[in-house]
Amino acid sequence: MSTPSIEDVRKRFIAPPGKPFDLSSRDSGDRDLFPDKKHARKSLKSDAGAIDELQDLLYATREKALLIVLQGMDTSGKSGVIRNVFAQTSPLGMKVKAFKAPTRIELGHDYLWRVHEATPRKGFVGIFDRSQYEDVLVVKVRNFAPADQVEQRYEQINQFEKHLTENGTKILKFMLHVGYEEQGIRLKERITEPHKRWKFNPADLDDRKIWPEFMKAYETMVERCSTDWAPWYVIPSDSRTRRNAAIARIIRGAMEDLKLQWPDPGYKLEDFDFG
Amino acid sequence: MSTPSIEDVRKRFIAPPGKPFDLSSRDSGDRDLFPDKKHARKSLKSDAGAIDELQDLLYATREKALLIVLQGMDTSGKSGVIRNVFAQTSPLGMKVKAFKAPTRIELGHDYLWRVHEATPRKGFVGIFDRSQYEDVLVVKVRNFAPADQVEQRYEQINQFEKHLTENGTKILKFMLHVGYEEQGIRLKERITEPHKRWKFNPADLDDRKIWPEFMKAYETMVERCSTDWAPWYVIPSDSRTRRNAAIARIIRGAMEDLKLQWPDPGYKLEDFDFG
Numbered sequence: 001m002s003t004p005s006i007e008d009v010r011k012r013f014i015a016p017p018g019k020p021f022d023l024s025s026r027d028s029g030d031r032d033l034f035p036d037k038k039h040a041r042k043s044l045k046s047d048a049g050a051i052d053e054l055q056d057l058l059y060a061t062r063e064k065a066l067l068i069v070l071q072g073m074d075t076s077g078k079s080g081v082i083r084n085v086f087a088q089t090s091p092l093g094m095k096v097k098a099f100k101a102p103t104r105i106e107l108g109h110d111y112l113w114r115v116h117e118a119t120p121r122k123g124f125v126g127i128f129d130r131s132q133y134e135d136v137l138v139v140k141v142r143n144f145a146p147a148d149q150v151e152q153r154y155e156q157i158n159q160f161e162k163h164l165t166e167n168g169t170k171i172l173k174f175m176l177h178v179g180y181e182e183q184g185i186r187l188k189e190r191i192t193e194p195h196k197r198w199k200f201n202p203a204d205l206d207d208r209k210i211w212p213e214f215m216k217a218y219e220t221m222v223e224r225c226s227t228d229w230a231p232w233y234v235i236p237s238d239s240r241t242r243r244n245a246a247i248a249r250i251i252r253g254a255m256e257d258l259k260l261q262w263p264d265p266g267y268k269l270e271d272f273d274f275g
Numbered sequence: 276m277s278t279p280s281i282e283d284v285r286k287r288f289i290a291p292p293g294k295p296f297d298l299s300s301r302d303s304g305d306r307d308l309f310p311d312k313k314h315a316r317k318s319l320k321s322d323a324g325a326i327d328e329l330q331d332l333l334y335a336t337r338e339k340a341l342l343i344v345l346q347g348m349d350t351s352g353k354s355g356v357i358r359n360v361f362a363q364t365s366p367l368g369m370k371v372k373a374f375k376a377p378t379r380i381e382l383g384h385d386y387l388w389r390v391h392e393a394t395p396r397k398g399f400v401g402i403f404d405r406s407q408y409e410d411v412l413v414v415k416v417r418n419f420a421p422a423d424q425v426e427q428r429y430e431q432i433n434q435f436e437k438h439l440t441e442n443g444t445k446i447l448k449f450m451l452h453v454g455y456e457e458q459g460i461r462l463k464e465r466i467t468e469p470h471k472r473w474k475f476n477p478a479d480l481d482d483r484k485i486w487p488e489f490m491k492a493y494e495t496m497v498e499r500c501s502t503d504w505a506p507w508y509v510i511p512s513d514s515r516t517r518r519n520a521a522i523a524r525i526i527r528g529a530m531e532d533l534k535l536q537w538p539d540p541g542y543k544l545e546d547f548d549f550g
Contacts, residue, residue, distance in 0.1 A: 056470070060470075060473040060474075061473070079365065079367055082365055082366060082367045083365035083366075083367065086365075086366050087363070087365075088362065089366070090354065090357055090358035090361075091357060091361050091364070091366045091369045091371050091402070092354055092357045092358065092371050092373065092402075092404065094366045094369075094371075096366050096367050096369075098367070127366070127367075129367065180550075184549045184550065187549060188544060188549060191542045191543070191544050191547075192544065194537055194539065195331070195335075195537055197537065197538065197539055197540060197542065198335040198336070198537065198538040198540070199335075200540070200542055202542070202547065205547055205548065205549070205550075208549070208550055209550060211550075262469055262470055262472065262473065263472065263473040264469065264472055264473075265472060265473070265475070267466045267472065267475055267477075268466070269463060269466050269467065272466075272477065272480055273480065274459045274462060274463060274480070274483070275455075275459065275480075275483055275484060275486075
């Protein structure tokens with residue numbers, strides 16, 4: 001049994017830009033690429049090590065930024081991905097932003113204002129735990145903004161991401177696709193396990209009650225915002241280990257594709273006086 | 276051979292508040308607490324694991340913030356501490372700020388303005404890679420501000436830290452004490468090792484040339500700003516592993532002393548409808 005190639009992982013989970021997207025055709029329990037859990041864990045560990053080194057290189061060169069967008073229903077594992085994929089990476093080169101309900105000040109601005117502010121600068125890996133996509137997900141489902149405004153946002157977000165890309169930020173977007181049944185199990189765990197209890201919010205159940213509306217909004221989001229410059233990857237997330245392993249493969253691949261080289265200012269020992 | 280107790284590490288490296296401080300009495304090569312390097316590495320690994328769990332608890336409770344201040348000459352290992360002590364901690368709960376020369380906007384404000392902005396919020400571990408203390412170190416040595424203004428800053432910083440402490444932030448300050456000879460070796464490494472070359476800045480040698488002036492400024496800083504609420508720890512840093520191990524012990528101890536408890540909102544499974 002061998003680790004699936006980065007190309008295989010991309011191909012299987014990408015939502016091809018410009019094509020219709022049917023979420024029901026994606027199995028949140030898909031294990032085909034990583035049938036063996038132990039093997040997935042090994043692959044993750046190896047990729048996390050590589051990502052650490054690639055991040056050092058990103059930091060040293062300061063030519064590019066990497067922005068990772070994580071979206072998914074409650075319990076789909078956004079924090080788990082952050083913890084596990086970047087388990088070996090120094091926090092010095094990372095910028096994590098968890099988006100919550102906007103503050104009054106943020107609501108005074110357009111919805112991308114706070115998002116733009118939170119983007120990583122060159123040399124850094126930025127992670128969005130939730131993101132601009134909340135403005136076409138919960139905002140749409142709960143009617144927090146007029147429908148015609150929400151409708152405009154897909155293209156606005158695409159153009160915003162194009163702008164970032166053209167200015168040196170590589171964007172990777174992951175939808176953590178967890179099944180309804182698996183979410184039920186995990187929400188219950190949050191009540192029964194003492195160390196998870198603080199994570200449980202009775203309001204999470206309100207979103208669960210309108211699951212189909214959320215899935216419809218996710219489907220539209222993926223279809224309308226999977227672009228050539230920033231495609232969506234829809235990651236089966238019923239298995240935490242396989243989810244992490246798949247995402248790590250794709251992140252590693254994107255970082256390798258930057259083809260960064262260690263800067264060499266050409267200094268020589270004899271040029272300097274060390275006292 | 277056993278790991279030194281947290282209390283032993285604190286006692287050995289603290290600069291006792293309100294007492295004269297003589298930097299020359301501190302050996303940057305001190306190995307007494309960790310004579311065996313392998314043992315230091317084991318201690319570090321175990322503490323990094325504990326710190327990870329304690330950070331989860333800090334995040335869950337959102338009652339306290341932890342601010343870690345790292346100061347030291349070039350190559351003393353500020354980034355190394357961040358990488359190694361927080362090797363196992365999720366970046367989600369961390370906020371690292373590397374202070375560089377102030378921007379024009381920052382210079383328009385008092386020197387603590389940008390520092391205050393960068394402090395961690397409750398639930399977070401903040402790390403300052405350099406800090407407000409640059410304003411009594413390089414600023415003093417290079418005369419970037421009038422001497423009488425610099426003189427006022429020690430007490431201003433003490434009061435600022437008292438304010439933070441009284442409002443829920445635990446502050447830990449580490450001076451990474453590297454010797455002149457060891458710095459020379461490390462600066463040369465930065466030129467000869469391809470992956471370190473980007474870190475070398477010929478200007479670092481300018482600071483090295485006035486080493487005694489810097490040491491004097493560090494000494495004054497430690498003496499005047501080691502307070503009951505935020506004492507300085509002066510960590511022998513000629514050995515990277517022992518430096519990391521000592522700092523990890525002290526951070527772990529401070530986090531344990533917070534005596535945080537997992538929040539229990541008292542939810543019961545039967546109170547909710549999971550659909």
